[in-house]
Amino acid sequence: MSDFLLHIAIIAAIYGIVSISLNLQAGVSGMMNFGQIAFFGIGGYAAAITASAGYSALAGVLVGVVVAAAAGAVIGRLGRNLDAEYWAIATLGIAEIFRIVLINEGWATGGAGGIGSPVQLFPMLEGRSQLLAVLALAVACMLVCLAVAGRLTERQFGRMMRLLREQPDLSVSFGHDIVACKVRAMAIGAAIAALGGALSTYYIAYISPGDLLPFGTFLIWTMVIIGGIGNHWGAVLGAFVVQFIFVGALFLKDVLGFPSELAGALRMMIVGILLLTFLMTRPEGAIPERLRKINAQD
Amino acid sequence: MMQFLVDSLLRAGDLMLVTLGLSTVYAMVRFPNMAQTEYATIGAFVGLLLSGFGMPLWLCVVLSALVTGIVAVALHRFAFARLLRSSPVIAMIGSLAVAMIIRSAIQAVAGTRSERFKLPIDVPHQFMGAVITTTQIVVLAVTALVVVAFLLLLFRTNLGRSMRAVAAQPDLARACGISSGRVVDIIGFLGGAFAAIGGTLLAIGSQVHFNLGHDALLPVFAAAIVGGLGSPVGAIFGVLLLALVETLVTNLNFGPLVGETFLYVPLAYGPAAGFCLLVVTLMFRPRGLFHSESKRV
Numbered sequence: 001m002s003d004f005l006l007h008i009a010i011i012a013a014i015y016g017i018v019s020i021s022l023n024l025q026a027g028v029s030g031m032m033n034f035g036q037i038a039f040f041g042i043g044g045y046a047a048a049i050t051a052s053a054g055y056s057a058l059a060g061v062l063v064g065v066v067v068a069a070a071a072g073a074v075i076g077r078l079g080r081n082l083d084a085e086y087w088a089i090a091t092l093g094i095a096e097i098f099r100i101v102l103i104n105e106g107w108a109t110g111g112a113g114g115i116g117s118p119v120q121l122f123p124m125l126e127g128r129s130q131l132l133a134v135l136a137l138a139v140a141c142m143l144v145c146l147a148v149a150g151r152l153t154e155r156q157f158g159r160m161m162r163l164l165r166e167q168p169d170l171s172v173s174f175g176h177d178i179v180a181c182k183v184r185a186m187a188i189g190a191a192i193a194a195l196g197g198a199l200s201t202y203y204i205a206y207i208s209p210g211d212l213l214p215f216g217t218f219l220i221w222t223m224v225i226i227g228g229i230g231n232h233w234g235a236v237l238g239a240f241v242v243q244f245i246f247v248g249a250l251f252l253k254d255v256l257g258f259p260s261e262l263a264g265a266l267r268m269m270i271v272g273i274l275l276l277t278f279l280m281t282r283p284e285g286a287i288p289e290r291l292r293k294i295n296a297q298d
Numbered sequence: 299m300m301q302f303l304v305d306s307l308l309r310a311g312d313l314m315l316v317t318l319g320l321s322t323v324y325a326m327v328r329f330p331n332m333a334q335t336e337y338a339t340i341g342a343f344v345g346l347l348l349s350g351f352g353m354p355l356w357l358c359v360v361l362s363a364l365v366t367g368i369v370a371v372a373l374h375r376f377a378f379a380r381l382l383r384s385s386p387v388i389a390m391i392g393s394l395a396v397a398m399i400i401r402s403a404i405q406a407v408a409g410t411r412s413e414r415f416k417l418p419i420d421v422p423h424q425f426m427g428a429v430i431t432t433t434q435i436v437v438l439a440v441t442a443l444v445v446v447a448f449l450l451l452l453f454r455t456n457l458g459r460s461m462r463a464v465a466a467q468p469d470l471a472r473a474c475g476i477s478s479g480r481v482v483d484i485i486g487f488l489g490g491a492f493a494a495i496g497g498t499l500l501a502i503g504s505q506v507h508f509n510l511g512h513d514a515l516l517p518v519f520a521a522a523i524v525g526g527l528g529s530p531v532g533a534i535f536g537v538l539l540l541a542l543v544e545t546l547v548t549n550l551n552f553g554p555l556v557g558e559t560f561l562y563v564p565l566a567y568g569p570a571a572g573f574c575l576l577v578v579t580l581m582f583r584p585r586g587l588f589h590s591e592s593k594r595v
Contacts (some may be wrong), residue, residue, distance in 0.1 A: 032387060078577070081584050085330045085527070089519045090580050093573035096516055100570040214515075218394055224393060265405040266311055271399030274378065279392045283384050 006131040006249060008247050010045065014137035014200050015239035019223040020145045020232050021192035026151050026221075027230035027289065029185040030165030032088035035075075035095030036193055037216035042068040043194025044207040045109060051119035057202055060119065064194040072190025075185040114208025121202045134203050141199060142236065145192050146214055150230045152188065161185060162291075192212045215268075222275045228285030245270050302549050309435055310541035311441045312503070313518055314534065315496030318445065319489035321522045321533035326464035331384065331387035331525060332393040334493055335518055339496025341366040342501035343408060349415055352583045354357040359440075359498050363491035370490025371479065371483050379586040396592060397512075405508045412507040415515050435498045445534060448488070452530060461485060491492035517544075517569065520576040532588025540572050547571035553560075 011087075018040055025031045046064030047057070051232045075094060079087050102109045109115055122133040152158055162170045164178055171178055219242060227238025249267035253260060278285060320334040344362035349355060377396060381389040420431035452458035462473040464481045472478050497510060507513075517540060525536025548568045553561040563571075579587065 032390075078581060082580060083585065085390060086523060086580060086584065086586075088390065089330065089523055090577060093516060093520060093576045096578075097570045097573045100566060103568050104564055218398065221391060221394070261410050262406055265402040268398050269402035269406070272395045272402060276392055276399065277396035279384070279388055279395065280377065281380055283388050 003128060003131060006128075006135055008243060010131070010135050010138050010203060011200075012133070012240045012243035013142045014196050014203070015220075015223060015243055016142045016236040017138075017145050017196035017199070017222055019227070019235040019239040020142070020149050021189045021233035022220050023198065023224050023227075023229065023232055024149050024152070024192070025185050025189040027224060027235070028158060028165070029161040029182070030084075031047070031076075031182060031185060032084045033091050033186070033189070034088045034214070034217050034221075035091030035093075035098075036114060036189075036220050037067045037194035037212050037214070038095035038098045039057040039190040040197035040200070040216070041095075041098060041102070041207070041212040042071060042190075043197030044201040044211070045115070045197075046119045046194070047119075047198040047201040048207050049108060051117040051202070052115065055119075057119050057121055057198075058204070061195060061198045064198045065191045067108075068194030069187040069191040072186035072188075073183045075190075076186030077179065080179045080182055092217070095214065095217065096213070099209050100242045102212070110208075112209055114206055117200060117201050117205045118205075120205070121199075126209050138199055138203070141195060145195070146236065147230055149192070153232065155158070157181075157184070187249075219271065224273050224285075225283075226274060226278045226285055228287040228289060230231075230289030231285065231287045234285050234287035234289075241274075241286075242271065300426045302426040302545060304425075304430055305549070306538075306541045306545040307438060308430075308503075309545060310537050312437045312500050313514060313521055313541065314441050314537050315444060315497075315499070316514060317518045317521045317525075317533045317537050318448065318530060319496070320518060321494035321527055322448075322461075322492075322530050323485055323489035323524065324522070325528035325530075326461075326482045327374070327382065327389075327529075329378075329382065329389040329393070330519065330522075331378065331489075331536035332396040332515065332519075333400060334393075334489065335511035335515045337370055337490045337499065337511070338367050338371060338398045338497025338514060339378055339404055339508060340400065341490075341497040342506045342510055343404060344494070345498035345501065346378060346413060346506045355415070355502070356415075363494045364499055366494030367487040367489075367491035369562075370493075371486045371573075374482070374486045397515075400525040401508060401512055408508055410508060412505040414505055415502050417502065424531065427429060433503060438505050440495070444492065448492075448530070457484070459479075517572055518559065520572050523586050524576055524579045526583075526586030529586070529588040532586060535588065536586070540575060543575045544568045544572050 018036065021039070022036045023034065025033045028116045043061075043064035046067055047060040050060040051057070075091065078115065079090055082090060103112045121137060121179055122130050123131050160171070160176050160181055163174070164176070164181055168178065210265065221240035224235050226239070227240060228234025246267055249263050249270065253263035253268065258266070308487050323334065324330055341362045344365050345358045348361055350360040377392060378389050381392040417433065418434050419463055422429045423430050431545060433475065450552065452461060460476045460481050461484070463474070463476055463480045468478055501510060521536040522533050523536070523539040524539060525532030525534070547563050548565050551560060551561050551562060583589070
């Protein structure tokens with residue numbers, strides 16, 4: 001039982017990392033990225049492919065983070081003059097292209113069946129102590145991401161991004177290079193998401209195109225919105241809430257004797273209703289973004 | 299060659315009505331409604347349910363369009379109109395939540411198995427070297443009929459004129475005495491009804507499945523955006539272009555280019571070609587091919 005709780009906590013921490021990455025782009029910078037799951041996938045597949053080729057976990061994480069950051073920068077640059085809704089659909093489309101390529105290029109990616117990772121994070125440990133070590137690593141990574149995202153948001157970069165989100169024209173008139181801002185926000189967010197993807201692949205020892213469906217991105221969005229868009233602690237809270245809904249639906253299935261496909265529908269419905277309820281009654285989320293008030297008359 | 303054109307047309311027919319509804323509704327409400335493709339699933343299931351009662355097929359299509367249109371208007375009033383008060387972005391994410399709820403509800407009620415309309419088995423016709431079934435001809439004809447009727451409504455009637463006025467300048471339209479709320483309701487109804495007709499026709503041609511609308515989400519949005527969100531004519535053009543590109547990429551023999559006899563792109567890359575079309579279009583025309591800021595009504 002407690003092994004199961006450890007597992008839940010590890011997955012929640014990984015979700016937390018991915019949720020922070022989207023919050024940095026969508027919450028702080030106002031970029032409607034609907035393809036975030038693809039960056040998670042880049043990290044995950046980089047881990048699995050390098051591990052199959054015999055490289056260590058550190059190398060796999062590095063490759064994933066660098067490739068994802070580069071991809072994020074390219075996408076940010078390509079989409080520099082798109083409106084929010086066009087940008088959202090374009091990123092959704094790019095993530096689907098990525099997934100279709102993964103399915104079809106089976107020689108490298110294992111095709112639709114996915115690919116395993118022979119490298120473990122802590123091969124010298126066994127059983128419970130291994131789980132504990134992975135949990136410690138995942139939480140540590142999450143806290144580092146939280147600290148990095150928090151620092152970025154508080155400093156000049158964050159101010160520029162919030163101005164870009166609220167008043168893009170004003171931002172340009174101040175002489176900010178908004179294309180460079182967008183490219184940096186995309187690259188940093190993509191790198192963080194890739195870290196989450198790599199951790200997930202090493203921990204579960206497997207990744208497949210089925211993990212990268214658009215629904216994955218919608219789930220990350222749900223975490224960010226219910227936690228509090230623009231607030232990194234909120235993003236983490238949202239990740240834990242969504243993870244516990246998922247586990248709760250599994251328990252309901254066992255307690256009430258639902259068939260598993262009904263449980264799948266049920267948890268999607270709970271997530272959808274929660275998201276809609278928050279948007280309609282509390283769009284700022286559980287922990288709202290704290291904006292510094294400046295009194296113009298002083 | 300003829301078969302290639304027929305295949306493209308059939309693909310276009312699958313996506314046409316849903317896309318037309320999406321783009322037209324966007325012109326009114328100014329946010330892309332991601333639940334629009336789920337209306338197609340609702341329509342298909344309502345149609346299937348009614349045909350189970352032994353109703354003639356045309357009546358099933360009409361009734362399912364009515365029901366789905368009403369659902370679409372109700373959802374707009376209850377959810378999207380309120381969300382729009384926050385911002386279009388919030389409304390878009392909200393439409394995603396609505397889509398998830400609809401899809402999971404259908405999955406919970408109808409299960410994950412796919413069903414079929416009970417139709418007599420078709421004899422395929424030979425038409426200038428291409429093979430096409432009677433059902434496919436009827437589906438294409440009905441789709442074309444709805445599209446033409448909608449274009450006549452939009453460009454030849456007073457109602458259509460007020461729709462275009464509200465789309466172009468909502469405040470000015472209201473100042474001219476156009477009841478914009480009523481126009482938005484009518485368009486919302488038509489959007490839902492078109493999605494239902496499209497979904498039912500799609501289901502008649504293949505199967506009814508809870509993922510029917512979700513599977514169409516990306517191609518439909520790609521086509522609507524390539525044409526320019528908010529432009530009905532653009533949507534029609536976008537669907538035709540998308541269908542042509544998808545079919546072309548998987549049917550073209552690229553062998554001679556690289557010095558081999560046969561080299562075909564795998565069939566599974568068809569959808570990817572559509573999304574590539576989307577990305578390339580947006581790089582050169584950030585708001586689609588048919589976008590224009592202001593136009594004469």
